[in-house]
Amino acid sequence: MALIFSPLLLFLSFMCFRLLGVMPFTVIMSDSGVPSALVDGPQTGFSMNKDGARTDTREQEAVYDIMRATGNDWATDIPDVCRGRWHGIECMPDNNDVYHVVSLSFGALSDDTAFPTCDPTRSHISPSITKLPYLRTLFFYRCFSYNPQPIPSLLGQLGATLQTLVLRENGHVGPIPIELGNLTRLKVLDLHKNNLNGSIPVCLARMTGLRSLDLSGNKLTSIPNFSFPILSIFDLSQNLLMGSIPSSIGACPGLIKMDLGHNQLTGPLPYSIGTLKNLMLMDLSYNRLKGPLPMWIRSLISLQTLILKGNPMGPTPIPSDGFDGMKGLMTLILSNMNLHGPIPSSLGKLPGLRVLHLDGNNFNGSIPTSFRELESVSELRLNDNWLRGPIPFGREMVWRMRRKLRVHNNSGLCYNANSGLEDSGIGPCDTPRP
Ligand SMILES: *[C@@H]1O[C@H](CO)[C@@H](O)[C@H](O)[C@H]1NC(C)=O
Ligand SMILES: *[C@@H]1O[C@H](CO)[C@@H](O)[C@H](O)[C@H]1NC(C)=O
Ligand SMILES: *[C@@H]1O[C@H](CO)[C@@H](O)[C@H](O)[C@H]1NC(C)=O
Ligand SMILES: *[C@@H]1O[C@H](CO)[C@@H](O)[C@H](O)[C@H]1NC(C)=O
Numbered sequence: 001m002a003l004i005f006s007p008l009l010l011f012l013s014f015m016c017f018r019l020l021g022v023m024p025f026t027v028i029m030s031d032s033g034v035p036s037a038l039v040d041g042p043q044t045g046f047s048m049n050k051d052g053a054r055t056d057t058r059e060q061e062a063v064y065d066i067m068r069a070t071g072n073d074w075a076t077d078i079p080d081v082c083r084g085r086w087h088g089i090e091c092m093p094d095n096n097d098v099y100h101v102v103s104l105s106f107g108a109l110s111d112d113t114a115f116p117t118c119d120p121t122r123s124h125i126s127p128s129i130t131k132l133p134y135l136r137t138l139f140f141y142r143c144f145s146y147n148p149q150p151i152p153s154l155l156g157q158l159g160a161t162l163q164t165l166v167l168r169e170n171g172h173v174g175p176i177p178i179e180l181g182n183l184t185r186l187k188v189l190d191l192h193k194n195n196l197n198g199s200i201p202v203c204l205a206r207m208t209g210l211r212s213l214d215l216s217g218n219k220l221t222s223i224p225n226f227s228f229p230i231l232s233i234f235d236l237s238q239n240l241l242m243g244s245i246p247s248s249i250g251a252c253p254g255l256i257k258m259d260l261g262h263n264q265l266t267g268p269l270p271y272s273i274g275t276l277k278n279l280m281l282m283d284l285s286y287n288r289l290k291g292p293l294p295m296w297i298r299s300l301i302s303l304q305t306l307i308l309k310g311n312p313m314g315p316t317p318i319p320s321d322g323f324d325g326m327k328g329l330m331t332l333i334l335s336n337m338n339l340h341g342p343i344p345s346s347l348g349k350l351p352g353l354r355v356l357h358l359d360g361n362n363f364n365g366s367i368p369t370s371f372r373e374l375e376s377v378s379e380l381r382l383n384d385n386w387l388r389g390p391i392p393f394g395r396e397m398v399w400r401m402r403r404k405l406r407v408h409n410n411s412g413l414c415y416n417a418n419s420g421l422e423d424s425g426i427g428p429c430d431t432p433r434p
């Protein structure tokens with residue numbers, strides 16, 4: 001793997017700096033760029049009672065600026081911000097008992113959090129943010145919605161320390177600034193639900209320590225060929241992404257969740273996805289991905305949830321052994337994919353299956369009797385197909401699913417007496433249908 005990554009990274013790093021018009025860049029391998037050591041874990045004003053301790057004065061002035069810029073002028077009355085007793089600020093002392101700001105959070109995330117709220121009509125991120133040389137976490141939630149502004153490129157200057165950057169539902173506009181590629185220590189990047197447009201910058205690939213990348217709910221148009229060695233959460237859903245899914249995705253071996261749903265992605269699923277042995281959730285719904293259904297899906301041994309609905313992959317069948325051996329699979333959603341032919345009886349042999357949606361396809365033939373063995377299934381949609389013959393489930397299974405069993409609009413399905421299916425929208429088997 002290392003052989004694959006390093007040249008790619010060097011290339012990407014070089015690209016970034018070429019774009020920025022700066023000198024070529026060398027990969028930082030050690031922690032040498034980090035400011036001097038802090039002691040203890042982060043603490044808030046509540047836990048800080050040390051006499052004689054004080055907040056770094058430059059950082060204090062910077063915090064006042066940042067608070068004023070979000071409409072929190074009250075903060076300037078606080079003589080020592082690290083002891084200001086408000087949630088949303090965390091500080092850590094150094095060896096000289098000087099406190100440094102390590103975390104700032106804004107916005108009413110839930111009833112339980114009491115971070116300072118922002119005045120959404122006039123807030124902005126103060127440039128003084130760059131005067132916090134120990135900052136590890138920066139969190140803004142619903143802060144700039146009525147004063148739409150780009151993500152400030154100066155956030156790229158926080159690269160030496162920043163590990164978590166969350167800018168959620170802030171109404172940010174314009175592209176993702178390439179300067180963010182400078183945040184090479186980032187573990188969490190969350191830009192969910194803004195109005196960011198343009199392509200996802202290639203230089204984000206410099207964030208080689210990234211564990212969670214959430215760019216969902218924007219207007220981003222393309223995915224670069226990047227690879228993140230320890231990324232586990234990858235969410236680019238609800239954008240305007242075009243083109244194919246880059247095969248470099250296979251070089252993110254730590255992926256647990258991949259959500260690319262609700263985009264305009266085309267082409268077949270790259271074969272390399274089959275190497276993601278930790279993948280538990282894959283949602284590629286509502287794209288324009290091409291079939292056939294790949295056989296390598298079976299090699300996703302950790303997969304629990306697979307959602308492919310709304311991709312016109314057909315006309316194509318489900319291979320008779322297409323999902324064999326996927327013991328962990330609990331949710332399989334294959335609605336509206338123009339799938340044809342019979343429903344393979346092997347689907348009834350998936351022991352963990354709880355939710356199975358096969359509705360809105362062109363399946364014909366009968367419902368496999370093996371479906372009786374789906375003991376955990378609580379939701380089954382077979383409606384809007386061309387299925388025929390009796391429904392093979394017993395009364396108990398029908399009752400377990402209740403309204404979550406959908407079988408209407410099939411050409412010739414019927415129910416046997418006493419199966420509990422009288423209200424399901426289909427007729428009994430013993431009377432001939434008109
Ligand atoms: C990138 O980070 C370095 C320090 O790590 C800083 O000197 C430089 O200004 C940053 N560049 C940008 C464009 O933010
Ligand atoms: C991004 O959106 C801004 C308006 O918010 C617009 O001016 C700009 O042209 C858009 N860029 C792209 C690449 O669509
Ligand atoms: C990704 O790489 C492939 C082949 O290496 C290339 O054809 C494709 O255009 C690249 N995609 C992007 C978005 O750079
Ligand atoms: C199901 O449809 C296919 C065409 O898609 C047809 O070849 C096959 O004979 C049909 N099977 C049944 C049982 O109707």
Ligand SMILES: *[C@@H]1O[C@H](CO)[C@@H](O)[C@H](O)[C@H]1NC(C)=O
Pocket residue numbers: 360361362383384385386409410
């Ligand atoms: C019934 O199902 C078929 C097959 O999916 C579909 O083409 C048709 O539109 C459906 N009819 C209604 C009324 O939804």
